[in-house]
Amino acid sequence: MEKFEDFHLHKFNKYPENLHKTIGQFNVFHIETRMRKNQEFPVHIRRNFFKIMLFSGENTFKYGNQNIKVSGNTLMFFHPDIPYSYQPLSSKTKGYFCVFKSEFFQGNYKLDLDNISLFKSSIPPIFKLSKSNYQEAESLFSKMLREVEGNYIYKYDLIRNYASELYFLAMKWTPPENLFQYGDANKRITMIFLELLEQQFPIQHKTDKLKLRVPNVYADEMFIHVNYLNRSLKKVTGKTTSQHLFERICTEAKILLKHTNWSISEICDVLGFDDLAHFNKFFKKQTGINPRSFRLV
The missing domain is CATH 1.10.10.60 (Homeodomain-like)
Structure with missing residues (x-):
């Protein structure tokens, strides 16, 4: 299993100092500014953190035991219990991703990520987005980036709200049959x-x-x-x-x-x-x- 700390060391050759001061260890990035030259195939393993990715481009993601091709604008949610990997990213890839441990939503603010319907369906939580839905998700990532770089005392409360909104929007966009609301x-x-x-x-x-x-x-x-x-x-x-x-x-x-x-x-x-x-x-x-x-x- 890849740990949150190992993720930063492997991807960025350093562990950001500000993460030691935060509850839940949250971070958010632009995909295109974090791509490396001569990328290796990511290892298909579980991680000890959650990940949300807003992806614009074409690639094949392996989620659990399924190979899933994505193209265009896609929103993806990854759970620590499920191994995942993807092919090396092309130079045309754009978007955002954020990573955080489950502790980020504990305390006075609880979002029970283990029991929300998004991860209960047998269908992977990967969503092809319309232009308007992409803009809505992009706005939330932009806000998270702005806050994580700022000094506002309650910035992580705001970030929790923005990340939560991504989960709730995805469940709103999920077809009813994926949430077990079957008539047949x-x-x-x-x-x-x-x-x-x-x-x-x-x-x-x-x-x-x-x-x-x-x-x-x-x-x-x-x-x-x-x-x-x-x-x-x-x-x-x-x-x-x-x-x-x-x-x-x-x-x-x-x-x-x-x-x-x-x-x-x-x-x-x-x-x-x-x-x-x-x-x-x-x-x-x-x-x-x-x-x-x-x-x-």
Whole structure:
């Protein structure tokens, strides 16, 4: 996991002195003034801070296990629990980004970023913006830049308001179906299932253990028959319940293999497999390679 301090050292070769004096360690930048020559591919890892990016240009972002192409004006929200990376930025890229730790919204001002709907949907919080929406978001970033460089005693209260407004605007712009407000029963069941599935991740501690692993358990949690659950998922997504479970468990296995120093036995255990042989067989069937070889690639 990349830490807030490491981010500044790696990107800018220094740790800004003013961050030591702020609560929550907030910073905001112009993208174009922070690009380096001969950029390396950013590592696909989790960070211990939140990031909001207003991006103008073309690129491919990897968010979790999805590759997402963006073009034009795009607003993106990144959560510490979800690994992300992107291709080196082109010289034509413009925009802004801000970074901050969760403590920035604690105390007297609380925005519960872990539980807002923006991060509860199975659809990544990446928004293609109209001209007017881009201008609205750009105005908020401009205000944050102005305040972070100023000396006003309450500047971080203002910045919290501006950052909060970006989250609330994004939720306002989110299509209703992304917030689980479905009229169609099959779609509603599908999104409830996906929400239950995602609530189990990420696995962050060796004492955690996957509890909901088989279709019957999900059906029981939702008070429906497993066949009904399977039909609904198949109709909406084209995938069976088991396929969804296998893919998500495999995705988490890949993340733990690449981004932790846990032993394969420990990863096998937190993912709820009975033994290492079962986990090896499952992983190889899903990826075509065994866990040990995947970790070394």
